[in-house]
Every structure is written in structure tokens, then in C-alpha cells.
Amino acid sequence: xxxDIDVLIVxxxxxxxxxxxxxxxxxxxxxxxxxxxQPFSGSRGKGIQPRTMEIFEDLGFVDRVAAAGGPYPPLxxxxxxxxxxxxxxxxxxxxxxxxxxxxxxxxxPQFATEAVMRERLAELGHHSHFGTRLTGFEQDAHGxxxxxxxxxxxxxxxxxxxVGTDGGRSFVRHALAIDFPGEALGVRAIVADVRxxxxxxxxxxxxxxxxxTTQVMxxxxxxxxxxxxxxxxxxxxEVDLSPAGxxxxxxxxxxxxxxxVRSVSWSSVYTMSARLADRxxxxxxxxxxxxxxxxxxTGGQGLNTSVQDVYNLGWKxxxxxxxAPEALLDSYEAERRPIAANMLRLSTRLLGEAKQGxxxxxxxxxxxxxxxxxxxxxxxxxxxxxxxxxxxxxDAPCRGxxxxxxxxxxVFQGTHWTLLGYEVRGRSSAIAGVRIVAVGAGHExxxxxxxxxxxxxxxxxxxxxxxxxxxxxxxxSSDGLETELSRYFAHLLPSRQTYVASS
Numbered sequence: 001x002x003x004d005i006d007v008l009i010v011x012x013x014x015x016x017x018x019x020x021x022x023x024x025x026x027x028x029x030x031x032x033x034x035x036x037x038q039p040f041s042g043s044r045g046k047g048i049q050p051r052t053m054e055i056f057e058d059l060g061f062v063d064r065v066a067a068a069g070g071p072y073p074p075l076x077x078x079x080x081x082x083x084x085x086x087x088x089x090x091x092x093x094x095x096x097x098x099x100x101x102x103x104x105x106x107x108x109p110q111f112a113t114e115a116v117m118r119e120r121l122a123e124l125g126h127h128s129h130f131g132t133r134l135t136g137f138e139q140d141a142h143g144x145x146x147x148x149x150x151x152x153x154x155x156x157x158x159x160x161x162x163v164g165t166d167g168g169r170s171f172v173r174h175a176l177a178i179d180f181p182g183e184a185l186g187v188r189a190i191v192a193d194v195r196x197x198x199x200x201x202x203x204x205x206x207x208x209x210x211x212x213t214t215q216v217m218x219x220x221x222x223x224x225x226x227x228x229x230x231x232x233x234x235x236x237x238e239v240d241l242s243p244a245g246x247x248x249x250x251x252x253x254x255x256x257x258x259x260x261v262r263s264v265s266w267s268s269v270y271t272m273s274a275r276l277a278d279r280x281x282x283x284x285x286x287x288x289x290x291x292x293x294x295x296x297x298t299g300g301q302g303l304n305t306s307v308q309d310v311y312n313l314g315w316k317x318x319x320x321x322x323x324a325p326e327a328l329l330d331s332y333e334a335e336r337r338p339i340a341a342n343m344l345r346l347s348t349r350l351l352g353e354a355k356q357g358x359x360x361x362x363x364x365x366x367x368x369x370x371x372x373x374x375x376x377x378x379x380x381x382x383x384x385x386x387x388x389x390x391x392x393x394x395d396a397p398c399r400g401x402x403x404x405x406x407x408x409x410x411v412f413q414g415t416h417w418t419l420l421g422y423e424v425r426g427r428s429s430a431i432a433g434v435r436i437v438a439v440g441a442g443h444e445x446x447x448x449x450x451x452x453x454x455x456x457x458x459x460x461x462x463x464x465x466x467x468x469x470x471x472x473x474x475x476x477s478s479d480g481l482e483t484e485l486s487r488y489f490a491h492l493l494p495s496r497q498t499y500v501a502s503s
Contacts (some may be wrong), residue, residue: 005029006321008146008159011166012128013040014110015289015306017117019163021059022314024124026415028321031157032126033148035133035166039118042266043109043193043221043228045303047072051368051392052304053102054470055311058413061120068116069108070222076203078254079210086203099394099455100368101409107222109193110303111266134171137162139284161317162285165310168275170291176282182275185296185348190239192229192246192267193221198259201227207254216253226265233269241267272296274344280333288313293340295347305343308370309336315415315468323494335372368392372471379465379474379488386457389474393466394455398439399446406445408452411437417468419485422452423460424478431485433493 007023009016012034020032048056048065056062078084089105096103121127135154137146144162147154164172173180199205201220208215216231229246231253233239240248246261277292289306313332320326363369372378373390380389387394395409412418414435419428421438428436439445439452440460447453456464463481465473465488476484 003143003160004158005031006160007031007317008134008144008157008162009033010134010162010164010172011170011289011291012130013165013167013289013306014045014114014117014303015165015310016163017114017121017128018055018059018307019165019288019310019314020126020128021117021121021124022311023318024121024126025059026314026318028318030126031129031159032121033129033132033134035131037131039111039114039128039130041111042191042268043111043226044191044268044297045110045113046107046219046221046228047304048106048108048113049301049304050100050102050105051370052307053106054395054409055307057409058470059120061116064116064119065108065113066106068112068223069106072105072107072222073202073204073220075206077206077209080208089204098397098451101395101407109221109224109226109228112223113303134166137172137175137285144284160284160321163310163313163317164285164287164291165289165306166291168290168294170287172285173277173287173291176279176285176287178282178287179278180275181278182273182294182344185272185274186235187232187272187296188235188269189230189232189272190241190267190269191297192241193224193226193265194229194243194246195225195262195265196227196250196260197262198256199227214253216250218250218259229261235271239269241269274348276337276340276344280337281329286313286329286332288336292337293344295344296350297347301343301347305340308339311469312336318415319492319494325491328492331375331377335375335377339370377467377473377492378471379476379484386455387464387472387475389472391472393464393470393472396447396451396455397449398452399448401444401446408455411435411445412466412470415468417473418466420464420466421478422456422458422462422464424463425461426478428463428481428485431489431493 006028007030009019009030009032012032016032023030053062056065072089075087075089076084094103131150133149135147135149137144143158143160146157146162148157164170166172199218204219206217213232219228221228243261243264250259251257274295277287280287280292288309312335316328316332320328371391373388375390378390395407397407400406417434419434419436423440424438437444439447461478463476467473
């Protein structure tokens with residue numbers, strides 16, 4: 001049977017859209033389908049962590065996201081006696097640095113984030129197919145045959161790979177019979193996007209913060225005229241999510257009769273749990289995002305972890321489709337599942353702290369220190385410096401030899417690998433798919449202010465190999481560099497991407 005497309009993406013939320021954008025810029029053919037007839041309209045996720053901002057920069061829409069959202073407001077916690085205390089959600093001194101250009105999380109409701117993503121995808125010539133449901137699939141050694149249903153009937157799509165980004169109730173995960181073990185956390189809550197009167201928009205309001213079962217949080221949603229109401233509710237029974245019902249709940253929990261909910265644009269009642277899929281892949285079919293892990297919303301981790309799942313997967317799919325060994329795809333689950341396991345622990349810990357009245361989010365929540373040191377793609381025994389194989393490659397401002405100011409993130413941006421030489425004597429031979437850039441006299445980049453040296457801490461005559469997703473694959477000496485690279489890339493690049501002799 002002929003192959004219609006390279007990748008069928010099931011689910012057009014943040015994870016599916018991120019994967020589609022990444023594949024589109026790589027020239028990979030795909031179809032992005034979504035069973036709902038309209039885009040998601042709520043703010044289930046509203047925090048964009050700094051590491052995700054770096055990914056959005058690489059994908060070409062970080063400034064659009066920043067323009068649509070805003071910083072998290074300070075937290076105002078009201079005591080029963082009518083007094084209150086003010087605090088920040090993150091440490092007081094969180095500022096951008098040369099190595100970490102995005103410091104604090106950005107607030108942007110999920111519906112607005114996904115709208116920016118759809119615009120970026122449209123610029124790349126693609127769109128989501130709404131009202132299109134996956135009804136079944138079979139796979140063989142060469143691809144996946146999927147049946148999809150639209151209002152005008154069913155069709156069969158043949159794809160080389162299928163990726164399920166179809167949420168916590170994932171059809172793809174269920175159809176593959178992948179176990180989803182975990183635990184219910186004994187908390188049921190409401191979340192609602194509303195227009196209300198009686199509260200100012202300069203702070204995130206939290207009432208009864210010392211009472212886990214009766215507190216209520218009301219947060220102004222940056223970039224909108226909406227507030228988000230969050231509150232625990234009884235484990236069973238109906239919850240009135242009408243404007244009148246929410247007004248009554250707010251009055252009961254705040255003791256204030258001057259807060260009035262005028263309209264509700266989206267609402268949900270949900271029971272918190274923490275679950276992690278046993279497997280992320282069976283053959284040519286993958287799951288990612290909420291299909292692979294669900295957890296409490298504390299700490300703003302979910303959307304970010306989902307985006308990073310597919311950012312890890314996208315370049316690997318593209319490489320294999322171009323002829324790289326399929327074993328490369330084994331590294332997706334190996335790298336991402338431990339990250340999700342840690343994220344579940346973090347979110348559950350933060351939920352426990354929130355019950356006790358604490359809302360502080362430390363550096364761990366910002367996801368800048370996540371990495372893949374133990375991965376098969378990280379070269380062991382690399383030259384040690386401030387950074388190691390598997391770590392996130394830091395940014396650094398520098399200057400091009402022609403005089404223009406630039407940054408390492410600008411050098412890394414795109415679909416390529418980057419081989420960065422620091423004060424090296426010669427040049428590596430060209431490798432298709434690898435951008436070779438060196439720092440120092442007679443090379444492309446000038447480290448006038450020493451920011452590259454400070455961020456990487458490597459010795460002269462060493463090279464840093466940076467993966468397409470911005471993580472360090474290895475740090476090598478110039479001695480024997482080409483042998484090392486040849487050995488490394490034999491497992492990662494299409495066989496036709498061989499060395500081209502330098503002129």
C-alpha cells in the first residue's frame with residue numbers, strides 16, 4: 001500500500017501543534033487531525049516556562065507569545081481576619097542572564113498559546129483538520145494504516161509513523177493497550193475562565209490559603225479581560241458552574257458580597273491524579289504529552305513537558321525518515337520518560353505544599369536544568385567543563401566577524417546540528433546537516449566579552465556538538481575529532497550525509 005504521508009499526528013493541542021510546526025520546517029509530510037470541531041477554548045495550562053520559551057524561539061514565535069501574554073502577577077493571600085500578605089511566585093531575583101535569556105515563566109492562557117501556534121503553522125503552509133477522528137489503525141513493518149472519520153465519511157490514511165498527542169484519555173494509548181499506572185490524589189477541583197467585577201487585575205488573589213478544602217484562587221489571565229477561578233470541591237456531587245453558582249461559591253469562600261461573576265467562557269471539573277504510561281512507543285506508533293503523563297496542575301509543568309516531548313521526537317522522526325537508523329527512535333522514550341517521572345513528583349510535591357498554603361516555585365519548575373546526561377546520544381567521557389554531554393546548551397551573546405551582534409541561540413536556531421569550536425587551530429570537514437561555527441581569531445564568532453567562555457568553561461581547541469533540540473551531544477578535542485564525529489554520526493545521520501572534503 002502506498003504511503004500518503006510521513007507522520008499522522010492525532011490531537012491538535014499544544015503538543016500536536018508543536019510537532020506539526022517542527023515537522024513542517026523540516027519538510028516532513030504530515031497530517032494533524034483533531035476530533036473536536038473547534039480549537040480548545042480554555043486556560044487549563046497558563047504558564048510557559050523559560051525552557052519552553054527557548055523552544056518557541058527556535059520554532060520562530062517566541063516574541064508573538066510574549067506579546068500575547070505577560071508576567072505572573074504577585075500573589076495576594078488573604079487571612080480570615082481581613083489582613084493579607086503579598087509574595088512572588090518565583091524567587092525575588094529572577095532576571096535574564098546571558099546564558100539564560102528567559103528567566104521567569106510567562107503567563108498566557110492555553111487557548112491563546114495554541115492560537116499563536118496555529119498562526120505559525122499556517123505561515124508554514126499547514127493547518128489542523130478539526131472534526132476528524134481516528135477510529136482505528138494497524139501497523140506493519142513499513143507503516144501505519146489509519147482509519148479516520150469526518151462528517152462526510154471515513155477514509156484510510158497510510159503513514160510511516162503515527163503520534164498520539166490526544167490527551168489524558170488518549171484513544172491511541174488505549175488502542176495500543178499501554179498501561180497507565182498511577183494514583184488518584186484525592187483532590188477534585190474546578191477551573192473556570194470568567195469575567196467578573198469586584199477584584200483588581202494587579203495581583204493573583206488567594207482566599208483561605210490555610211484551608212486546603214475551602215480555599216479559592218482568582219487569577220487575572222494575562223493578555224485577556226478574563227480571570228481564572230480555581231477551587232477544590234467535594235469529591236462527588238454536582239457543581240454549579242453558572243455565573244450565579246460561581247458567584248455564590250466565591251462569596252461563601254471569601255466572605256465578600258462585592259465579587260460578581262458576569263459570564264463564564266470555559267469551565268471544567270476534574271479529579272487530580274498522577275499517571276505515567278509504561279511505554280511511549282510500540283513499533284511505528286508513539287504517544288506524547290498528556291497521552292503519556294497526567295498530573296496535578298501545580299507548578300505549571302504540563303503543557304511545557306508536552307511541548308518538550310515532541311521537540312525531542314520531531315528531529316528524530318525527520319532523521320529516520322531521511323534515512324538514519326531507526327534505532328535513533330529508541331532514544332525518545334529513554335530520554336523523555338524519566339523527565340516525566342520527575343515532573344510527576346514535582347507537581348505532586350507542589351500540590352502538597354499548596355494545600356499547606358505555600359505557592360513558591362523554585363528553579364526546578366523552570367525546567368532549565370533538565371537534560372539527558374545518561375542518554376545513549378550523550379558521548380560519555382567527553383572533555384569536562386562547566387557543561388557536560390546531555391546538558392542544555394547555554395546561550396551567549398557574541399559578535400560575528402563581520403561586526404554584527406549575535407547570540408549562540410541564533411547560531412543554533414533551525415533544523416541542523418551545530419559543531420561549535422572554541423579557539424581551535426583548524427576546521428572540521430563539512431558534514432551535511434551540521435553547521436560548523438568556530439570562535440576566535442580567524443573564525444566566524446568573536447567572544448569579546450567572554451560570555452561563551454563563561455557559559456561553557458571549555459579549553460581552547462575543543463569542540464561542542466549541539467543537537468538539533470539544543471542539548472549537548474559531546475565535547476571533543478580537536479585531536480581525533482573527525483574519527484569521533486564519524487563514529488558518533490554513523491548511528492544518527494542518514495548514510496548519505498557523509499563528510500565533504502574541505503577546500
